[in-house]
Amino acid sequence: MVVVVEQNATEKDIEGIIRILNDFGFDVHRSTGVNQTVLGAIGVKPDFDTRQIEVLPGVAHAYRITEPYKLASRSFRQEKSVFKFKNCEIGGDSIVVMAGPCSVENEKQIFTIAESVAKAGAKFLRGGAFKPRSSPYAFQGLGEDGLKLMRRAADEFGLLVISEAMDSNQIEVVEKYSDIIQIGARNMQNYNFLRELGKSSKPVLLKRGLSATFEEWLMSAEYILSGGNQQVMMCERGIRTFETATRNTMDISAIPVIHAKSHLPIIADPSHGIGIRDKVIPMARAAVAAGADGIIVEVHNDPDHAKSDGAQSLFPNQFEEMMKQLRVIAEAIGRKIA
């Protein structure tokens, strides 16, 4: 931490600041310039609340000088993390596509969709069995039955499974049927849950919170990493802005920024990112052009009657068309679709 002292601070103020810093375990290095005194506070407290110092008499500003996360950072691990799966790897040169309905609804639906997305080139079947819904009266998912259906459908067509767990109590059942555990945006700062995910042997896809900063998002990854689970993938799914014409505002800049700050792969979710079917494809193209390591997208065989998120689900033939376009964009930047 760097503490900038006010120009009119007294020597007593400065001593007071140093004493409090020492009390918190910092070593203090004082540097007195002509106009301004600056204190360097050194200690292993990257997450120290700088406001604690800023309110002291005589302090102009207090700045953290190290990132509050460590295991998630590029300085901790300079090469990109690559996670290997049966049918592909994530974080390497090729770009992985995950596709499927918002919710698993019934056997016919999930098998039909699985078949069509597999044929078009998806590697993972996505689908919700436990659904976080803003209304207590809305369809909440099929639960374990839904997971079983997904597993069977995925196995049938050579896909892997990604599905969401909503809290610690659901980790076990999702682990049983799914190859990646998805964490929803509204759970990004559910800390006990993150801690438990740190103990899982399954990779985790961590969606960005609706109004989370990059730093907060990486801190949530840090919770999982520090628990011992090294397989964390970030997922940009749109943030909340003032715009109401779209569901969310997909922050494409997350892709190059997370790649600069962290070694973790980043997947883009254009379905939630924009929320309007006919604009999902341009956003998917943009994400690949910006360097995303994968795309997760909603596809439904009958979106007009979907139990959730029909408005943002692609028809199977649109998904096929999207895959074609993504292949060309991927090549244009020297990558390929897995």
Next chain:
Amino acid sequence: MVVVVEQNATEKDIEGIIRILNDFGFDVHRSTGVNQTVLGAIGVKPDFDTRQIEVLPGVAHAYRITEPYKLASRSFRQEKSVFKFKNCEIGGDSIVVMAGPCSVENEKQIFTIAESVAKAGAKFLRGGAFKPRSSPYAFQGLGEDGLKLMRRAADEFGLLVISEAMDSNQIEVVEKYSDIIQIGARNMQNYNFLRELGKSSKPVLLKRGLSATFEEWLMSAEYILSGGNQQVMMCERGIRTFETATRNTMDISAIPVIHAKSHLPIIADPSHGIGIRDKVIPMARAAVAAGADGIIVEVHNDPDHAKSDGAQSLFPNQFEEMMKQLRVIAEAIGRKIA
């Protein structure tokens, strides 16, 4: 739902829209004006996703015409809810003050603070035993030991206890020692947790999410209410805005707006709301002037060395001064401090 049809929609488009609406169980009432056809869709689906209709060919707009929450609304219950406690009631004419440290740190700390806030007129002792921290490396609270200390300190000085549970697994232990279960901002949309809180016999204080709208916040209350727990209190604790000079931006307008939309009491948290000690008091005054049913505020005997949130904790003598000012403001609007 009101569905406004595009001016150049064909009769086939309109029939298609009506068919889908029927498929979802709506009765449709068609009204054909000179320039525009409007469809009224009636059914018991207040939470229906209007986007599902908006993407259909021929639809200009689709609007929900009822609030998606019911039990939380003023139309469901026109008089304000009042919850009775041993030493006060919340939601009635008098305004309740809850005070204490961010975290319970040790016996001496919590007893010292409990004594001073009780003397100054607080009715509840606040304090965290389970702390949601953005860093996995930060102090996470004393757990059940902290709750025991709080209970004893509160009992000693005639106070009641309010403390946070972070997930379903902590409800039982918090219920055991606390009179109100506090739900943190980051858990406002942790739906399984809300559902479990619906089964608790203890009142719940539901903090507003950092970027939640009033409607989303009331929907989260609806989760708890629909589970059978009628004792829900809303807590405005500041929202995220672009401002970085303050920790959050306290939305005072939440007070009259929630009172208009809902019968539930609303408590204001100026400590988190502004996050800077010397501006907590004016914000507390503003909240009372705007009609808050209570104030929850952080007080610490030694904020410079607090384990968390010292920067926004009042010194005991500041708390005393705040209580004096609040008494005058409360009287000015025909209420009193409990």
Next chain:
Amino acid sequence: MVVVVEQNATEKDIEGIIRILNDFGFDVHRSTGVNQTVLGAIGVKPDFDTRQIEVLPGVAHAYRITEPYKLASRSFRQEKSVFKFKNCEIGGDSIVVMAGPCSVENEKQIFTIAESVAKAGAKFLRGGAFKPRSSPYAFQGLGEDGLKLMRRAADEFGLLVISEAMDSNQIEVVEKYSDIIQIGARNMQNYNFLRELGKSSKPVLLKRGLSATFEEWLMSAEYILSGGNQQVMMCERGIRTFETATRNTMDISAIPVIHAKSHLPIIADPSHGIGIRDKVIPMARAAVAAGADGIIVEVHNDPDHAKSDGAQSLFPNQFEEMMKQLRVIAEAIGRKIA
């Protein structure tokens, strides 16, 4: 500026950083700690773009250590600025109320309203003659004719006039009829205009931009102050947030924060702040309780037929009621309504 050097920066990197800093005219003070090198860059460039340094190789962070504004700051002028008018002063102990319609519509309207607000205790008549409208097809105000009507109405009932100028070309005519020139939120960063206002002899009320930070707002005040016009008043009128149930979100915290950072008076506009008639009064009370130096509020004799902003305009009897409540709140904090 404080420049924190990356831990693995080379000596060559550091020399490069120092050279660029010197090229921009900074004196550099180097402080080498055990783990980290920190450079103090001293020079009279409070507005220097720190990003210019942050992108250099070897730089971890660059922080500004002084506020970018000077004349607007508390450190420049420690006592509050007080501006004297014929019938009151602004910035002193008493709180000034400005009231009137959104737009001047006709003689009868403005005289009726002027009479009623004067009787209830307002000191200024507000009203727009030049209206910034988001639609080119909407009512744009009566122009100079409106200003003439306002002036006559104000004079008749012992009021002063506050009215908006929308650009440099309107300053002269607004100066002619108005005692305070109001600058709208959308013009807060219209820099040429601000510069011209610096040459005016009339006081300026500077509304906060819809998504402006406190610093940006004070920088805009600095433009006017640095042009030679010392009479600047800040006006909080609500910021944009995600909430759609209200027109804007009134940021009451602006009141104590601006008072801490600046010597300039701050006026609150609850009409635009919340935008819904029946919630204007609680917000006005909150603003006074938080320490506002004045209130500017919309009042209309027939709001249901107002040409603009009828939905947020008080009826005259509501204004009277508001004045009564504000008098009690003002007294509660040791002030009075002017």
Next chain:
Amino acid sequence: MVVVVEQNATEKDIEGIIRILNDFGFDVHRSTGVNQTVLGAIGVKPDFDTRQIEVLPGVAHAYRITEPYKLASRSFRQEKSVFKFKNCEIGGDSIVVMAGPCSVENEKQIFTIAESVAKAGAKFLRGGAFKPRSSPYAFQGLGEDGLKLMRRAADEFGLLVISEAMDSNQIEVVEKYSDIIQIGARNMQNYNFLRELGKSSKPVLLKRGLSATFEEWLMSAEYILSGGNQQVMMCERGIRTFETATRNTMDISAIPVIHAKSHLPIIADPSHGIGIRDKVIPMARAAVAAGADGIIVEVHNDPDHAKSDGAQSLFPNQFEEMMKQLRVIAEAIGRKIA
């Protein structure tokens, strides 16, 4: 407008609502369902303030059913607008690149940059002569001298000129030297200025305001169009979000959304969009992949010593590299770089 009446509204309430609607010139079509009465209000007032009706007794909701803009809309003009220039056209199949420094600084600088961007394939030279700066003490541009330099440099290397006017008084001089008049984000709602631009014969590039919605942005375009100037281009340059690691958050979704709502071309500005040099190229790629009609980007021969925005300016060789990548992406989606 559709007005949904409250379920418990009285017949007198409904009559009152209808009377006010009639007073504002609306024809009212009443549709009484079993549970709910809905009023269709028809009239030529697309910009009518629905809040005016929402505050009336008995009103549940009032919704606008037409867009408030007309000339800017796709329904007014279904084919995309294409603007022809000497060396290219904007809005057609090919994608135009505009490049140059943030500010014109001197002859050597602007000639050097013009030469290198022309060689790499830019069609327009960008550069500021009048600079909107948040600090009154910062470099404000060379004014007309800067425009003269740009014109000469552009002519020398076969480029056209795009440069910013900051207010009505600068339109004439910018028109004289520039082929497109650029309007800055902070002036997007400077309505008198927009009205004057409607009288210009030069095309206008309208940057999106920092927190403007798509609708507000198109309304600002409507101001210019309704004044008679049909050559308006939209420019996405990043919006303000909570993120502080980037300067702005570039909203790539603006590209498909504006294309769906309007016939006007849209240009992307990745330099301001992200604000960090080494992330400009991925954002430019994403914009092209999403369908942008052009890219405007900052390039400087010596960004480390630039008078403004050096941190986000590309080195000439980076610009060359960007052009190569954009050519491949453009082809991948069936377009080409002009």
